Amino acid sequence: MSNQSLPPGALEALKRPSNVGDRSTIRKLSDFNEGILAVVTSRNIDLGELTHKFDLLCPRNGCGSVILKAGVGRWVEHDGVELDNEKGPLHPDLPALPTTPGTAQWWLVSPNMMEFENIGFTRPVQQDAAAKKLKFLICAECDLGPLGWCEEGGSEFWLACSRVGYR
Template identity: 80%
Template sequence: MSNQSIHPSALAALQRPSNTGDRSTIRKLSDFDQGVLAVFTSHDKNLGELTHRFDLLCPRNGCGSVILKAGIGRWVERDSVELDTAQESLHPDLPALPAPPATAHWWLVTPNMMEFENIGFTRPVQKDAVAAKKLKFLICAECDLGPLGWCEEGGNEFWLACSRVGYR
């Protein structure tokens, strides 16, 4: 075996967290005066389809990992989903979602998880004894903050809560 050493600057680059951004450039949905109206745009290919004009990021202070590049997710207003099991453990960067059956704003990502830049999944969770499908929660793959959204186990639709991601 050869005795090789790593240059100090290369070692520092390898130890630095990946995909992080300057927190001052990350905006939360609540930072926009017009709310969700300020973060979506009409998709050129499919008129009437609204996508996000900004990269979606982990909202955690100090992380800022890129979760999804601009224009990938489609804006949908649909039934809210209960993502949090205990409100007292809700992270300050994750606002509460409306209780079902109220609606919430979502970024729908299809056709598969390869559309994401950086996303993690929890183990399957049975939210309701009546529900046939188990849910997996979407979390930041860099720092494990979540849930940011959800998907059905084995499904091809991934739902990110508009209010639970950062924008840049």
């Protein structure tokens, strides 16, 4: 058996989490002076559909995992969903969402979860006895969330525009 050695830095690279981006290039929606207008582009001008022109990333400092590639989600203003407990978001990298009833800005991803690069799901949660169970979307790399939601067994996945990073 020959005596082989690893190239310099190979072991460190293998130990690093996958999909880690350069944190200096990750921006939050609040960093853009124009807000949502700075991150959207036309998907289908005839239908007036807008999509994100940047990759969507985990906003956690030190993670930056790619969640969704540019152009996959469609911008929608839709009813808000309670993602936080009464104390607000559980992590400082997650801004509070508008309280319900009210609307929020979302990236709608469909027809299935295979559109994502890196996403995780919580167990189903029953928020209201009359409503369907929800699963919250989290970063699959570091478990930060909730970043969005989907109905259990549904084909629409909703990411909060203000809860993802942009690069």
